[in-house]
Amino acid sequence: MFIGHFGAGFAGKKFSKSASLGTYFMAAQWIDLIWPILLLLGIEKVEIKTGISSVTPLDFTYYPFTHSLVGVLVWAILIGTIYYFIKKNYKTSIILGLLVLSHWFLDLLVHIPDLPILHGEGVKVGLGLWNSFAATLIVEGLIFTVGLYLYLKSSKAKNKTGNYSLLGLVIFLVAIYISNLIGPPPESAEAIGIVGNAQWLIILWAYWIDKNRESYD
Numbered sequence: 348m349f350i351g352h353f354g355a356g357f358a359g360k361k362f363s364k365s366a367s368l369g370t371y372f373m374a375a376q377w378i379d380l381i382w383p384i385l386l387l388l389g390i391e392k393v394e395i396k397t398g399i400s401s402v403t404p405l406d407f408t409y410y411p412f413t414h415s416l417v418g419v420l421v422w423a424i425l426i427g428t429i430y431y432f433i434k435k436n437y438k439t440s441i442i443l444g445l446l447v448l449s450h451w452f453l454d455l456l457v458h459i460p461d462l463p464i465l466h467g468e469g470v471k472v473g474l475g476l477w478n479s480f481a482a483t484l485i486v487e488g489l490i491f492t493v494g495l496y497l498y499l500k501s502s503k504a505k506n507k508t509g510n511y512s513l514l515g516l517v518i519f520l521v522a523i524y525i526s527n528l529i530g531p532p533p534e535s536a537e538a539i540g541i542v543g544n545a546q547w548l549i550i551l552w553a554y555w556i557d558k559n560r561e562s563y564d
């Protein structure tokens with residue numbers, strides 16, 4: 348899942364105004380932000396197997412530190428706790444922790460059974476929406492749209508940049524999503540790691556958007 352996680356990040360702002368959109372994006376996408384780093388370090392593994400599902404050629408053979416249920420719970424608690432110590436905002440800390448956790452449950456919808464529960468081996472789960480190209484597009488598109496709608500309802504632009512920066516990001520995210528869906532498979536795990544790290548730019552972009560918009564209840 349890609350844009351669905353950003354839909355969850357957008358929705359975060361609806362529930363608490365105090366953190367930046369960039370922070371909500373970071374929480375919702377956290378385990379996919381650190382996954383490329385662990386890939387490049389050789390700690391986690393992915394293989395390219397065209398046809399493994401209708402949507403992605405990636406076979407997630409080993410990624411317990413980022414994508415096991417237990418791993419994601421640890422990250423959720425860690426990120427919520429760190430935010431609490433910095434900002435002393437209990438409600439927002441909980442929301443950020445839940446957003447980190449949301450990633451795993453959204454992935455659960457689409458992944459074929461490759462998400463570990465405890466560690467690399469053992470039980471792996473996934474409801475397999477990726478076996479249907481159309482179902483994936485509909486469900487993920489819906490999650491993204493609802494999240495964006497909630498964000499638009501709870502924030503408004505302070506200036507022109509506040510609108511154009513957001514519009515630009517939405518177009519950019521949809522364009523990446525489409526090119527991932529219809530483009531050629533990546534060359535190697537290393538290439539996935541390198542491209543994946545560019546996602547940090549999306550986080551910075553969201554901080555920039557947030558500076559040019561204001562949120563209200």
Ligand SMILES: [Zn+2]
Pocket residue numbers: 348378379414450454
């Ligand atoms: Zn993921």
